[in-house]
Amino acid sequence: MLKTIKIIILLIIKLIGGFWLAKKLNKGKTCVLCYHGFSHHDEHLFRPKLFMKPKSFAKRMAWLKSSNYQIVSLQQAIKERGHEGNHVVITMDDGWASTHELGKELIQLNGIPIMLYITSYYMKTQGVVINVALAYILWKSVGKEFQFKDEQLGIDKVYVIKPDDIAAITSDIRAIISQLDDIVERQAVIFRIAVQLEVSLYYKGQLLFRMLNKQELLELAQDQVNIQLHTHHHCSPKEEGPFNKEVEQNKDYILSIMANAQLDHFCYPSGEFYQKQSRWLENFGVTSATTVSPGLFTKNTDLLQIPRFLDGEDVHQIEFEAELCGLVGWFTDVTSYFDNTFSAN
Ligand SMILES: [Zn+2]
Incomplete structure (x- = not known):
């Protein structure tokens, strides 16, 4: 209901020229867009900000190309700060396999410049991203009773799966399986749960919730996709040692695949950042870092805290246009982002 009211208000503002005026007043600023993976089947209904239908993304790109917004790379937007037009930058986070399979x-x-921030742990291990796959299985099993019985883990517990309890059950099961040292064993537990609840983690032969493999990463890099940093375990430690370790491991892994990659751009996982991290990033030679804070990128923006708009399947075209012209710092709601992220273990 609230969303409908918001859309009606935005349509009225657009009709009376509010978007036109906002765009004019925001000349010289850049809207940085943030995307994640693509949906093979119904993942966009499960996490609309994390998995967008390829068709919806294609429509957005077609609209942008027919508009008088200029799509530029993040590097160009940085270089031309204070330019005369309205620039748009496309970024993608995480490195989901669907970025290659469907994107x-x-x-x-579209031949558009894209910056792709890679988190490396699950690239290295392959398999499914455990917390996302587990939440998906539970989401598909709402209303069912689930007996989690595993002799190796010494567990015999019954859950009744309700929509509001999915996050709690996910973290409970994750905590239990984290006792297993081997990622392959942890993965096996997830697949057994999927079989027990009769949920497939495959769609038309493709494993869902997988991250890019080396070959896929290299192929994307050949298509003007600029590969950059996003930490190894998709986390943002507050302490310098663990933070540096995350960036180092991430950097080392990407360089092991692309020895000549220039890794000087960074994206804070889940948009979580702390002021002191800027200095640590500078020590790595990082020249820009993106958040999911609302707003446009201006000539006064701190380059290590560049705001972005998180686009997704649940964003109406009129909301998208309102963000681009800079009208809706006011309406932006980034809280759902934090429900849509994952951490690696
Ligand atoms: Zn991320």
């Missing part, structure tokens, strides 16, 4: 063709077709 590669779209990226090639």
